[in-house]
Amino acid sequence: MRREIRLGWGLVAPALLWTAAFFVLPFAAMLALSFAHMEGRAVVQGFDAGNYIRAFTDWSQLKALINSVEITATVTVVSVLLAWPLAATIAWRVPARWQRLALLMAVLPFWTSYVVRSYSWLLVLGKTGVVNRGFALLGLGPFEMASTRFATVLGFTHFFVMLLTLTIYANLVQLSPNYARAAQDLGASRLRTLWHVILPLTLPGIVTGAFVTFVLCIGDYVTPQILGGNNELTLPQLIMLQMGRGGNFPMASALSVILMAVVTLAYGACAKWLRLDRL
Amino acid sequence: MTPRFPKTLTALALLATPALAEDQLNALVWCDHTDPALLEPFEKANNVKVNVKEYEGTAAGMAILDQSQPGDWDVMVVDSVDVHRLVEAKRLAPMPAEALPTADFFPELVMAQNNVIDGKTYAVTEKFGYNTISYDKTKVDPKDMEDLTTLTSGKYDGKIGIYDYYLPVLGLVALEKGIKTADISAANLDSLKDPLMALRKASKQVSDVTASQTALATGEVDILVGGGEWLTAVLAKDNPNLDWTIPKQGGLRWTQSIGVVEGAAHPDLALKFVQYIVSPEGQAALAQSSCYWGMPANKKAGDLLSPEAKTVLRWDQQPDYLARAQLYPIPDAATDTAMQDLWTAMLNQ
Numbered sequence: 001m002r003r004e005i006r007l008g009w010g011l012v013a014p015a016l017l018w019t020a021a022f023f024v025l026p027f028a029a030m031l032a033l034s035f036a037h038m039e040g041r042a043v044v045q046g047f048d049a050g051n052y053i054r055a056f057t058d059w060s061q062l063k064a065l066i067n068s069v070e071i072t073a074t075v076t077v078v079s080v081l082l083a084w085p086l087a088a089t090i091a092w093r094v095p096a097r098w099q100r101l102a103l104l105m106a107v108l109p110f111w112t113s114y115v116v117r118s119y120s121w122l123l124v125l126g127k128t129g130v131v132n133r134g135f136a137l138l139g140l141g142p143f144e145m146a147s148t149r150f151a152t153v154l155g156f157t158h159f160f161v162m163l164l165t166l167t168i169y170a171n172l173v174q175l176s177p178n179y180a181r182a183a184q185d186l187g188a189s190r191l192r193t194l195w196h197v198i199l200p201l202t203l204p205g206i207v208t209g210a211f212v213t214f215v216l217c218i219g220d221y222v223t224p225q226i227l228g229g230n231n232e233l234t235l236p237q238l239i240m241l242q243m244g245r246g247g248n249f250p251m252a253s254a255l256s257v258i259l260m261a262v263v264t265l266a267y268g269a270c271a272k273w274l275r276l277d278r279l
Numbered sequence: 280m281t282p283r284f285p286k287t288l289t290a291l292a293l294l295a296t297p298a299l300a301e302d303q304l305n306a307l308v309w310c311d312h313t314d315p316a317l318l319e320p321f322e323k324a325n326n327v328k329v330n331v332k333e334y335e336g337t338a339a340g341m342a343i344l345d346q347s348q349p350g351d352w353d354v355m356v357v358d359s360v361d362v363h364r365l366v367e368a369k370r371l372a373p374m375p376a377e378a379l380p381t382a383d384f385f386p387e388l389v390m391a392q393n394n395v396i397d398g399k400t401y402a403v404t405e406k407f408g409y410n411t412i413s414y415d416k417t418k419v420d421p422k423d424m425e426d427l428t429t430l431t432s433g434k435y436d437g438k439i440g441i442y443d444y445y446l447p448v449l450g451l452v453a454l455e456k457g458i459k460t461a462d463i464s465a466a467n468l469d470s471l472k473d474p475l476m477a478l479r480k481a482s483k484q485v486s487d488v489t490a491s492q493t494a495l496a497t498g499e500v501d502i503l504v505g506g507g508e509w510l511t512a513v514l515a516k517d518n519p520n521l522d523w524t525i526p527k528q529g530g531l532r533w534t535q536s537i538g539v540v541e542g543a544a545h546p547d548l549a550l551k552f553v554q555y556i557v558s559p560e561g562q563a564a565l566a567q568s569s570c571y572w573g574m575p576a577n578k579k580a581g582d583l584l585s586p587e588a589k590t591v592l593r594w595d596q597q598p599d600y601l602a603r604a605q606l607y608p609i610p611d612a613a614t615d616t617a618m619q620d621l622w623t624a625m626l627n628q
Contacts, residue, residue, distance in 0.1 A: 038616070040613075063627045123497065128498050147499070229483065232627060241623060244338060245446075
């Protein structure tokens with residue numbers, strides 16, 4: 001038994017060491033730094049909650065947090081609404097031999113650079129971009145789409161629909177068709193079957209994908225920076241602003257800890273349904 | 280038994296730091312120094328490999344130095360207004376002044392007050408340009424661009440982009456209010472708030488270099504506040520309509536310097552690299568770097584630039600431009616923080 005325990009510890013030791021070295025220790029350092037403060041251009045260590053107080057009382061700082069949560073929530077909901085029907089279509093309507101190709105097509109956007117994809121959207125949504133040119137043919141526009149929150153949400157959604165499609169698809173193909181048959185035998189309409197049987201059973205896939213979307217989206221700097229035109233700041237942009245020339249690492253650390261806390265809250269809200277093994 | 284753990288750590292540390300071989304030079308630079316056309320002549324002439332790492336923002340550069348071992352970095356490019364900051368942090372080593380061709384420089388670019396401290400030369404100016412107004416001359420009246428107040432008159436609302444760097448843009452706003460950039464302080468910063476917010480209200484976006492270039496080139500905006508030759512020069516061939524000017528209130532002059540890092544592993548080679556960068560050949564290549572163009576500090580580079588390149592750089596207008604442009608503000612820590620806070624409030628208004 002002791003040998004088995006030792007073997008068990010031996011097997012998990014590399015992962016534990018890795019996590020300790022590259023997550024726990026850096027996070028502890030960041031947490032400690034978040035309670036430091038600046039004197040002139042020098043970081044002074046100590047226990048000062050000033051950075052956190054400022055993050056929640058200075059409107060320009062708090063607004064970045066609100067913007068981040070609003071954008072991330074919008075992206076997550078829109079992505080789920082688009083991904084579920086897409087995943088269901090691939091799982092139920094596309095013949096089995098074509099499903100791989102369909103999934104491949106669904107994840108194609110992952111193959112291009114994230115930055116390049118964001119700049120591409122900027123060109124597509126611009127005044128002289130393909131969308132406005134299309135509207136012009138109909139005698140409409142031009143519409144201001146680039147450098148807006150709409151552009152940021154669109155850029156994010158384009159990426160995350162693909163991710164969610166994969167997690168929901170993985171859930172759907174494991175569902176036995178007998179659930180739907182049983183519900184319909186008992187007199188449920190197709191809509192009721194979908195709402196009361198299928199949807200709840202795919203909840204783990206939806207929540208898993210939604211949680212990953214939330215985590216990646218709220219921590220992303222590139223998309224709002226390129227597509228949002230800096231017309232509103234998100235938390236990662238505010239963190240970068242603190243670093244740049246000023247080097248206010250304590251404030252940047254405090255904002256990073258807040259970002260982490262928001263993600264932890266999201267995890268708490270989803271924990272019941274989370275199935276990260278489905279990723 | 281010899282402990283293996285420290286050896287493993289040492290090996291990991293070596294992997295994490297720049298190469299230290301004799302024939303390698305490690306340079307902490309801005310993107311214009313990554314152009315092979317600039318580096319290759321030096322590499323071939325000295326049989327050396329120049330490893331470059333880009334950084335943005337002086338604090339970010341200093342953080343990289345903080346996290347490195349002494350000797351990891353040989354040379355560093357820095358905003359000229361921040362040379363003092365690096366020297367105070369003991370990050371730059373003195374160079375022999377006589378080894379640098381500053382006698383061939385535009386006099387305004389020697390900048391001894393920035394590069395020389397207590398009689399020791401810690402850096403040398405290598406490139407400069409202007410943060411002023413870039414515009415599409417087919418879409419705006421060029422005469423309007425000669426006056427900064429036109430930008431907030433309502434005529435160009437929604438057609439303006441702002442370069443995302445608070446120092447030059449706040450400097451331009453100060454010039455509009457008749458405040459010299461050198462006089463900006465925490466005390467008078469409040470007077471810049473309303474004009475800055477008005478400019479923001481009239482603008483469509485606040486963007487970095489690439490997004491600013493894209494916006495101007497695609498017609499997303501017609502005017503770029505904080506732009507200049509560095510923004511339009513690389514676009515000039517495909518977009519001859521793009522132009523820039525220094526308005527009557529003046530513009531800002533940006534300058535970058537280069538120096539040898541304190542404790543450099545290859546100080547002689549590092550000095551040689553600095554000498555190459557400020558030589559006419561190095562200056563001509565740096566001026567036309569693929570990342571962004573800018574005027575060379577060394578006048579003798581003019582002999583190696585084509586007439587077309589000189590036209591794009593406005594070589595002949597430099598005496599007038601230099602007279603009308605002011606240096607970036609050099610804020611103390613408190614003013615710098617106040618300026619950043621104002622900038623953040625402007626972005627999130």
